[in-house]
Amino acid sequence: MPTIPELLSAELGQKLSYIENVIALLDEGNTVPFIARYRKELHGAMDDTVLRTLETRLSYLRSLQQRRDEVLRSIETQGKLTKELTAAIANAQTLAEVEDLYRPFKPKRRTRGTMAREKGLEPLAAAIFRQDGRSPESLAKDYVNPDKGVHSIEEALAGASDIIAEDLSDDPGIRKDLRALYHRRGSLSCTAADPDTDSVYRLYYDFNAPVSRLQDHQILAMNRGEKEGFLKPAPAIPAGVGSALVCHAALNRKNPSAFVRRAAEDAFDRLIEPSVSREIRAALTDRAGQGAIRNFALNLRPLLMQPPVKGFVTMGLDPGYRNGCKVAVVDPTGKVLDTAVVYPTFSERKKQEAIDTLSRLMRRHGVRHIAIGNGTASRETEAMAVELLKGFPDAAYAMVNEAGASVYSASELAAEEFPDFDVNLRSAVSIARRLQDPLAELVKIDPKAIGVGQYQHDCPQKELSAALDAVVEDCVNAVGVDLNTASASLLRRVSGLTATTAKNIVTYREENGPFTSRAQIKKVPKIGPKAFEQCAGFLRVSESKEILDRTGVHPESYAAAKNLLKFCGYTPKDVPQNLGELDARMEQLGVEKLAQSCKVGIPTLLDIA
Numbered sequence: 001m002p003t004i005p006e007l008l009s010a011e012l013g014q015k016l017s018y019i020e021n022v023i024a025l026l027d028e029g030n031t032v033p034f035i036a037r038y039r040k041e042l043h044g045a046m047d048d049t050v051l052r053t054l055e056t057r058l059s060y061l062r063s064l065q066q067r068r069d070e071v072l073r074s075i076e077t078q079g080k081l082t083k084e085l086t087a088a089i090a091n092a093q094t095l096a097e098v099e100d101l102y103r104p105f106k107p108k109r110r111t112r113g114t115m116a117r118e119k120g121l122e123p124l125a126a127a128i129f130r131q132d133g134r135s136p137e138s139l140a141k142d143y144v145n146p147d148k149g150v151h152s153i154e155e156a157l158a159g160a161s162d163i164i165a166e167d168l169s170d171d172p173g174i175r176k177d178l179r180a181l182y183h184r185r186g187s188l189s190c191t192a193a194d195p196d197t198d199s200v201y202r203l204y205y206d207f208n209a210p211v212s213r214l215q216d217h218q219i220l221a222m223n224r225g226e227k228e229g230f231l232k233p234a235p236a237i238p239a240g241v242g243s244a245l246v247c248h249a250a251l252n253r254k255n256p257s258a259f260v261r262r263a264a265e266d267a268f269d270r271l272i273e274p275s276v277s278r279e280i281r282a283a284l285t286d287r288a289g290q291g292a293i294r295n296f297a298l299n300l301r302p303l304l305m306q307p308p309v310k311g312f313v314t315m316g317l318d319p320g321y322r323n324g325c326k327v328a329v330v331d332p333t334g335k336v337l338d339t340a341v342v343y344p345t346f347s348e349r350k351k352q353e354a355i356d357t358l359s360r361l362m363r364r365h366g367v368r369h370i371a372i373g374n375g376t377a378s379r380e381t382e383a384m385a386v387e388l389l390k391g392f393p394d395a396a397y398a399m400v401n402e403a404g405a406s407v408y409s410a411s412e413l414a415a416e417e418f419p420d421f422d423v424n425l426r427s428a429v430s431i432a433r434r435l436q437d438p439l440a441e442l443v444k445i446d447p448k449a450i451g452v453g454q455y456q457h458d459c460p461q462k463e464l465s466a467a468l469d470a471v472v473e474d475c476v477n478a479v480g481v482d483l484n485t486a487s488a489s490l491l492r493r494v495s496g497l498t499a500t501t502a503k504n505i506v507t508y509r510e511e512n513g514p515f516t517s518r519a520q521i522k523k524v525p526k527i528g529p530k531a532f533e534q535c536a537g538f539l540r541v542s543e544s545k546e547i548l549d550r551t552g553v554h555p556e557s558y559a560a561a562k563n564l565l566k567f568c569g570y571t572p573k574d575v576p577q578n579l580g581e582l583d584a585r586m587e588q589l590g591v592e593k594l595a596q597s598c599k600v601g602i603p604t605l606l607d608i609a
Contacts, residue, residue: 008058015044021042037607048474064092064098067098068090074102100172113162131257136157174245178276182276182280189233204225211284219287223288293459308438326422327358329361331365334436336421336429344384368395371434374400476538477494482541518544520541564609
């Protein structure tokens with residue numbers, strides 16, 4: 001049987017040695033961003049998406065192996081473990097297959113089958129199931145025993161039928177074939193719990209679609225409708241096909257028994273079909289949830305990675321009708337300079353008053369950009385802004401996605417940041433900052449509240465949070481963070497840092513002034529050598545005398561960076577200048593030779609350059 005690294009190597013199409021290196025790095029406590037950026041030689045420059053997939057699959061395969069071991073121990077303690085069963089469990093590729101193999105040996109609550117076994121009818125069931133030509137009635141005569149609760153031939157046969165049905169229900173091969181049949185030929189039908197009640201789910205009141213063609217959003221919509229009591233979805237396969245499959249597995253080809261046929265049909269109708277049907281629903285829900293999570297992650301990344309519009313005084317407008325348009329002016333660093341509330345939608349007179357108020361704010365603070373939230377009343381606010389800017393030819397406006405702004409405004413973080421501000425004014429500040437630096441502002445909000453997908457409450461919440469947090473972490477670390485200006489919300493997303501160490505950095509900065517070097521981070525409480533190794537490369541210290549502290553070069557590669565400059569005829573003072581000639585110089589000297597001289601791998605050398 002292939003090992004976990006071998007399975008991952010085949011799945012991801014990567015060298016086995018690279019997979020083993022990544023597993024070792026993860027087990028040592030290294031984060032995915034750190035591995036992706038600073039350990040490229042060890043994994044062949046896999047990107048963070050592949051590394052995240054590897055991390056997720058590694059966790060699943062290890063859980064699968066752990067469950068295999070638990071099942072083997074359980075069956076062994078019962079004295080029923082065989083070489084064939086051991087091999088079958090070892091080769092099971094999914095948790096569902098392992099559970100199917102374990103089902104016959106799993107401790108059960110009292111069932112009709114277990115009660116029949118207690119009455120000593122298991123040998124009768126085995127004899128009938130052999131289908132050797134003897135009639136079930138003649139075999140049952142010897143098992144009539146009032147002392148054990150079997151008072152007649154009919155009772156003996158009923159008990160034997162229950163045992164056969166339960167054994168067929170526990171057969172892993174039958175269950176596997178039935179699941180495949182549902183996916184191949186099954187359909188999901190949906191009806192209304194009450195056809196006379198109107199709802200947003202009317203589209204699904206009379207719905208039927210093949211399982212193989214179901215869309216993820218349809219599955220999640222039906223699940224929600226069922227949870228709210230409007231819908232009754234149920235998977236189905238063509239009539240008679242399921243029981244025929246079970247009968248085919250149970251009956252003796254040469255001498256089929258009508259009694260065994262009836263037991264097989266009972267097994268399908270009473271035991272297997274309801275159980276497999278639930279499994280199919282669970283599998284569809286899992287598939288749809290994973291698809292929705294992928295879409296969330298896919299949509300979140302470009303939102304976080306929008307180019308910032310830095311270095312200008314910005315005015316944020318949070319549009320509204322009844323409560324007016326909230327206004328906040330922030331300086332180039334995001335500090336609030338002024339606030340106001342205007343009412344441009346009330347009347348033409350109010351609109352002119354709003355323009356006059358905003359004009360005064362723009363002149364007073366030198367506003368160059370206006371950020372307008374895209375929510376309620378945004379069209380009217382945009383029209384007002386166009387009229388306003390006729391008097392300010394050097395200024396411009398942009399529409400900003402305000403999803404999640406109200407969530408941030410009502411959060412503890414916003415209350416801590418702006419204790420004296422009304423909740424609505426906090427939204428205007430957030431909108432202005434979203435134009436200045438989308439990433440730094442959006443990290444303050446729970447990713448699920450940013451509004452980048454559908455049915456977020458119907459997805460597995462733990463997996464959704466993990467996937468979205470991973471996207472935020474990858475984006476933050478791809479960009480890098482200024483150690484002296486970043487908020488605790490942004491810092492905690494940096495590789496190797498936690499909410500606690502991020503707050504410690506901010507506290508240290510407030511008490512001791514700006515950081516003057518990367519090495520100074522080591523003085524922050526609870527940041528040890530491992531945490532420093534993980535975070536240092538992603539933190540920038542623009543005030544540092546060490547030029548490389550301002551770059552993405554990791555401290556462990558400073559010697560290599562300085563050697564590269566020296567071999568190419570530069571000094572560290574040349575770093576801020578235009579190094580467009582560096583690539584040509586490296587090509588002339590030979591990249592491979594330079595890497596050897598600098599004692600680093602070629603991927604690291606190219607990253608340093």
